[in-house]
Amino acid sequence: MKTCPNCQRRALSLITDLAAGKRYCYRCIPNPMNCLGAVFVARKMEELHLAGKLETYSVEQRLKDLKDPPRGFAGGGDKLSELCRRRDGSFRAHFHTRAKAEAFAADPQNHPVYLGDIAHHCAKCGFWHLSRFEWLFSEWNESNALIS
Numbered sequence: 001m002k003t004c005p006n007c008q009r010r011a012l013s014l015i016t017d018l019a020a021g022k023r024y025c026y027r028c029i030p031n032p033m034n035c036l037g038a039v040f041v042a043r044k045m046e047e048l049h050l051a052g053k054l055e056t057y058s059v060e061q062r063l064k065d066l067k068d069p070p071r072g073f074a075g076g077g078d079k080l081s082e083l084c085r086r087r088d089g090s091f092r093a094h095f096h097t098r099a100k101a102e103a104f105a106a107d108p109q110n111h112p113v114y115l116g117d118i119a120h121h122c123a124k125c126g127f128w129h130l131s132r133f134e135w136l137f138s139e140w141n142e143s144n145a146l147i148s
């Protein structure tokens with residue numbers, strides 16, 4: 001076991017947040033939405049390790065979960081909710097507040113994808129997403145067919 005440099009709790013594995021250059025355990029990582037796969041795998045490995053069954057979790061399965069964590073897993077310890085995915089099946093960016101979403105869109109590092117995107121609260125998953133204005137408009141049209 002290792003000691004998490006952030007919360008000082010014991011953890012089987014630590015997750016490095018490349019953007020922040022810091023290491024966290026799956027329990028205290030501030031933005032689990034940004035790396036759900038890593039959070040999921042770290043948590044599952046620790047649960048299996050404590051149960052003495054870590055060897056039942058194959059490397060192939062770990063890699064698969066890392067890329068595509070099971071649907072419904074929201075990370076951050078015990079919080080479970082259905083998260084929105086893109087059409088290709090990957091998770092959309094999720095933010096807890098409008099300010100966080102807007103700060104992300106304003107960061108030049110994220111400009112190739114998110115520049116000019118609009119932060120909006122999602123009624124489906126309860127988080128904030130960033131969307132192209134055109135997408136928002138078409139979603140809005142589809143779900144509000146009576147409004148012209």
Ligand SMILES: [Zn+2]
Nearest residue numbers: 004007025028
């Ligand atoms: Zn921690």
Ligand SMILES: [Zn+2]
Nearest residue numbers: 084122124125
């Ligand atoms: Zn959503």
